[in-house]
Amino acid sequence: MSKRSEPKPWWVYRGNGQPHEDIGKLPPPPPWRKSRGPALERPLTSGNGPPPRFEASDEVIELVNTALYLRRPLLVTGKPGSGKSSLAEAVAWELKLGRPLRWPINTRSTLQEGLYRYDAIGRLQEASLQEKRGRAEGAVAADPDIQQFLQLGPLGTALAPSKYPRVLLIDEIDKSDIDLPNDLLNVFEEGEFEVPELSRLVRTGADDERKVRTLDGEWAPTDEGWVRCHAFPLVIMTSNGEREFPPAFLRRCLQLDLKEPGQEQLEAIIRIHLGDEAVAKASPYLRAFLERRSKDTLATDQLLNAIYLVTRVPGAQHDMQSLVEVLFKSLGSLGTP
Template sequence: MVDPRLSIYRGTGEPHDDIAALSPPPPWRVFTGEVTSAPVTPTTPGARPTAEARARVYRPSSEVVHMVNVALCLRRPLLVTGKPGTGKSTLAFSVAHELKLGPVLYWPIGSHSKLGDALYRYDAIGRLQEAGMRGGAAPPDIGRFVRLGPLGTALLPGERPRVLLIDELDKSDIDLPNDLLNVFEEGQFDIPELSRLPDDHLEVRVMTEDPGRSATITRGQVCCRAFPFVVITSNGEREFPTAFLRRCQQVNIQQPDSEKLAEIVAGHLGPEALEETRELVARFVERRDRGDLATDQLLNAVYLAVSGAKSDPATREQLVDRLIQPLDGPG
């Protein structure tokens, strides 16, 4: 029998409150941030509606479910690999939706992504400009010019973890994975512009990544209480340092088989659409065995096939067939 403390996430798409039953963290992953703000709820502004809709019908494999629960239990990031279109990013939204952990904090990675920008941004020029406009009056509140980034917001102390999606880390500068190590290990960071303030400014209210929400920072320190559930996706285009991999749990999402594809089609477009296009699903699987095809290509093709688009059946069939051509050449 599976320990219920290791089956908090089930991958069913049905929200529940069992996150409260999550086992205590290991002694080496206990964080001490003091909760000072109201919890973030699923209705907090900032949710991405299309992603939430995908999360409700997302059905991960049993291996993925197990590794999500391991990462939750050990308070470690989850490094998710797999081909494009296998649902790596959607996994983060699925966990947030099912466990009622609020909107996913999203950090898309590019070649110029820096750790500092994901932690916080300080608009020093904007503050200087406003101070100049005030003349000799008191300088403007510094908190109005500090905004926590997605990683910084994820590390705010809360009773429940936030979900942070670090998308396509393999696109990053070579140093970024190593730069993340200390933050992942310590669960905290410092904002020097605030920690240098005099004692009569120990607490500063700053903006966060959540629209319209602010947070109180004491002595310039941000320290989590519940370590965030961090999903890091990679398309396998590069290798990561051993020290980075050691601090992550890892799972590879396989391409869905015929049965899983049928569930995906039915979940997104309804059982009637699946019944009308079973031959199309079979054709997709056959071509995927010979070339590179993503699941969203099948969903687009099924939708076009059953949507009643204004074209004669022969033309529509040609368009549908074109939508499931392998991305790496003719199928």
């Protein structure tokens, strides 16, 4: 990870952790990345939590800005603990884009899960209850409002129309089944998707304008049953490098390889999280960490755990050797005999 230089004039994301509203200065998208959703107002906010701790290099900052300008997803590859997930939080905080949406991926994850969920069973149960009440009261029960049983997923919420982009973290996409990356292509390209349960109402003349609930608990408008974004979300996908992706998928992404932080960067990370005093006491643990990491797979948070114990827990520094053995276990050997 290289040092960070002074912010460049074209940078919207500066990587310094200072919230600002320059996202409003982002120019229109390229002509081949036009969207059709309305520009609904959404307040810019960094949220109420503590600021994220992330040390961004020039390469990271430039790729994030390039993704913002081109409206393209960013595929971030790196070893566990290299800060891949923290990047999404840092960008959302600085640009005041709200809390990042998260979609953790596993082998059972599907595009449908990311877009929206329809609780058909819940609606059927509600219809049965209303029918019973109607019979008891001698009235005809109306069908339950379908809007109450639809909710956008993290990807669907990121695509809900808004003046400013949302930040979406698709975490560990390399854990997905073989089809998911290709399934995402059309949604990434078009920035829209259909909710058939709503579009059927339009075709039957039952309704022409419905809203759907987002993960935030807000209501997003649909266009004849379609959710169409206005501002393409900043999609950050993380990968531990455990698989290869299809060329068509890679062609639509910008790629960032997060290198393991060296000694200087680790000291900066310790300073950010634990303060200057912790850096002064960290030297023996930092040396032990770097020595072991040269042979095994270790994550930065393992080092932070050790430094926290020896600087914040009285007496823990006297058990350095046992702490190193306990906390600096290779991640590559977990689960193996």
